[in-house]
Amino acid sequence: MSQQRPQALLALADGTLFYGSSIGAAGHTVGEVVFNTALTGYQEILTDPSYCRQIVTLTYPHIGNVGVNKEDCESNGVFAAGLIIRDLPLRASNFRQEETLDAYLVRNNTVAIADIDTRKLTRILREKGAQSGCIMAGEIDPVKAVELARGFGSMSGLDLAKVVSCKQPYAWTTREWQLGMGYATQTHSKFHVVAYDFGVKYNILRMLAERGCKLTVVPAQTPAEDVFKLNPDGVFLSNGPGDPEPCDYAISAIKALLDRKLPVFGICLGHQLLALAAGGKTSKMKFGHHGANHPVQDLDDRRVLITSQNHGFQADETSLPANVRVTHRSLFDGTVQGIALTDRPAFSFQGHPEASPGPHDVAYLFDRFIAAMAKNKQ
Incomplete structure (x- = not known):
């Protein structure tokens, strides 16, 4: 990048410093530094609520090539605490582009740094594990930056689902995007689904609506009794940020839902909460799974699926009771990627079947949820 930009600094809690250029808002930000290996989808990543309090390193060297547009957001704003990239192209080019990435970052008050060795940073995170960090842009102070990074602490024990969740229930009717048509609006429905918003991505809701679900999205702290009053055919547990164990309100609500034997489908944080x-039990991972090319095996039919992943916690397989079976397993590290209850119509997946960004190899799980609701209505 030859364009002159303000200086920026990334400081890790272990004292490692990276000097680069600011491509976002001036100031500083702190969070857990993680790396994502996806080649595309930077806008979807930035607007994924699951990245709340995390600074995202994108390992692909050229980020920003296709600009930004209103249709590719996965929420109503940027939730990532900051962005780290190798190179921002001087020109973005795409027929759907409405804004450049750097202008978008400034407008959303997001601190970001470019022109650093992201390969070196990724090796540090891979070998030492995810750690807290601080990006300073504009006026920089290395000593202060390290101090701020060390003061952030850990994601363990943080209940962030209620931070990013909606405040009031709302209906969702938007279906999936189609070239030349954009997003269609749902005109009829077969099933009523209550979706718990722990940090839900828009494309999850779109894929449910595409399959004929009337969606009522409710806040993370909604009691099960309020859900029962809505008389749903099924309940969806969304993705979200932070540690699942402090979410006592969600765990107790899910227990009540399971007692009613309602069909339940969870993704990401919803998967961990179901477990x-x-x-x-759940546990913190060394550096988590963040990317769009993670191989996972469906243990029922032995298929290998390429999946989108974004999580820093996992369900502990050794702690699962006898009525919970593992349905999917990561081929990277063998961790649990899916579970199903043997005595309830409830199942979940750790990755992201809706992708955004990534492949749709696991989209059939949405159809499985539809089938479970149809069977339960008979």
Whole structure:
């Protein structure tokens, strides 16, 4: 990048410093520094609520090539605490582009740094594990930056689901995007689904609406009794940020839902919460899974699926009770990627079947949820 930009600094809690250029807002930000290996989808990543309090390193060297547009957001704003990239192209080019990435970052008050060795940074995070960090842009102070990074602490114990969740229930009717048509609006429905918003991505809701679900999205702290009053055919547990174990309100609500034997489908944080509600435990991972090319095996039919992933916690397989079976497993590290209850119509997946960004190899799980609701109505 030859264009002159303000200086910026990334400081890790271990004292490592990276000097680069500011491509976002001036000031500083702190959070857990993680790396994502996806080649595309930087806008979807920035607007994914699951990245709340995390500074995202994108390992692909050229980020910003296609600009930004209103249609590719996964929420109503930027939730990532900051962005780290190798190179921002001087020109963005795409027929859907409405704004450049750097202008978008400034407008959303997001601190970001470019022109650093992201390969070196990724190796540090891979070998030492995810750690807290601080980006300073404009006026920089290395000593202060390290101090701020060390003061952030850990994601363990942080209940962020209620931070990013909606404040009031709302209806969702938007279906999936189609070239030349954009987003269609749902005109009829077969099932009523209550979706718990722990940090839900828009494309999850779109894929449910595409399959004929009337969606009522409710806040993370909604009691099960309020859900029962809505008389749903099924309940969806969304993705979200932070540690699942402090979410006592969600775990107790899910237990009540399971007692009613309502069909339940969870993704990401929702998967971890289902595991906890079923009697299992969760644990923090060394550096998590963040990317769009993670191989996962469906243990029922032995298929290998390429999946989108974004999580720093996992369900502990050794803690799962006898009525919970593992349905999917990561081929990177063997961790649990899916579970199903043997005595309830409830199942979940750790990755992101809706992608955004990434492949749709696991989209059939949405159809499985539809089938479970249809069977339950008979």
